[in-house]
Amino acid sequence: MSVLQHLHRNSQRISQWLFPEHCRSCGVVGAALCSACASDWPRLPDEVCSYCALPLQTNGDCSVCSVEAPPYDHVYTHFVYAEPLSTAILTWKFHQHLDWTRALAQTWAESWGDQAPSRPECLLPVPLHARRLRERGYNQSLLLARYWGKRWHIPVRPAVLRRRRNTRHQTGLSAAARRENLDAAFNLRGKLPAHVAIVDDVMTTGTTAAQLAELLRQGGVQRIDIWVLARALREMVPTHA
Numbered sequence: 001m002s003v004l005q006h007l008h009r010n011s012q013r014i015s016q017w018l019f020p021e022h023c024r025s026c027g028v029v030g031a032a033l034c035s036a037c038a039s040d041w042p043r044l045p046d047e048v049c050s051y052c053a054l055p056l057q058t059n060g061d062c063s064v065c066s067v068e069a070p071p072y073d074h075v076y077t078h079f080v081y082a083e084p085l086s087t088a089i090l091t092w093k094f095h096q097h098l099d100w101t102r103a104l105a106q107t108w109a110e111s112w113g114d115q116a117p118s119r120p121e122c123l124l125p126v127p128l129h130a131r132r133l134r135e136r137g138y139n140q141s142l143l144l145a146r147y148w149g150k151r152w153h154i155p156v157r158p159a160v161l162r163r164r165r166n167t168r169h170q171t172g173l174s175a176a177a178r179r180e181n182l183d184a185a186f187n188l189r190g191k192l193p194a195h196v197a198i199v200d201d202v203m204t205t206g207t208t209a210a211q212l213a214e215l216l217r218q219g220g221v222q223r224i225d226i227w228v229l230a231r232a233l234r235e236m237v238p239t240h241a
């Protein structure tokens with residue numbers, strides 16, 4: 001170990017001792033998100049649509065997916081985009097609380113037990129437009145993909161999906177207007193494997209996921225999973241995502 005690495009490691013230990021990590025939700029010392037707060041995250045029921053993960057009375061497909069199956073295969077998440085998780089995600093995403101990344105990504109990962117939810121050959125984070133990326137300084141989907149990729153040894157390929165133009169904020173737009181807004185918003189780069197997972201923080205109407213999946217299908221991908229922290233329910237579309 002070099003002298004610099006040694007100094008770096010020791011300064012990290014000292015700062016952890018001086019400023020111990022505390023839960024950003026309740027303040028208890030120990031971790032950025034304590035297990036009690038993580039267990040408060042609203043969970044989806046066992047019966048969800050086999051495609052888009054919306055809650056159902058029984059197993060099967062929802063009324064939308066049974067009429068026309070979406071271009072992706074399956075949405076993987078256990079969580080509903082509702083309080084207190086929704087505030088946590090918004091704070092993380094819009095207020096530079098990057099120390100939450102690990103807590104959010106880890107809690108999601110642990111909800112699957114030891115195994116990854118599926119075994120894609122690579123993870124594709126939903127891209128931000130260059131201007132949005134400059135404003136925010138980071139792409140939250142890439143942060144999640146990096147954590148999950150490292151945990152389960154799956155390559156992350158952030159350059160495959162690209163945003164063509166700066167789409168308007170989706171907030172307040174109808175599903176049809178969202179589709180139009182995203183039309184021709186993405187393109188593909190590079191060779192693709194047969195099985196991929198698109199990574200995003202929240203799935204709202206599913207328009208972005210469907211559009212990216214459509215593009216990947218055209219590019220020859222056979223199986224497309226969607227990995228998201230949380231699923232917004234139709235009647236409670238969030239304000240920012």
Ligand SMILES: [Zn+2]
Nearest residue numbers: 023026034037
């Ligand atoms: Zn807590």
Ligand SMILES: [Zn+2]
Nearest residue numbers: 049052062065
């Ligand atoms: Zn569905």
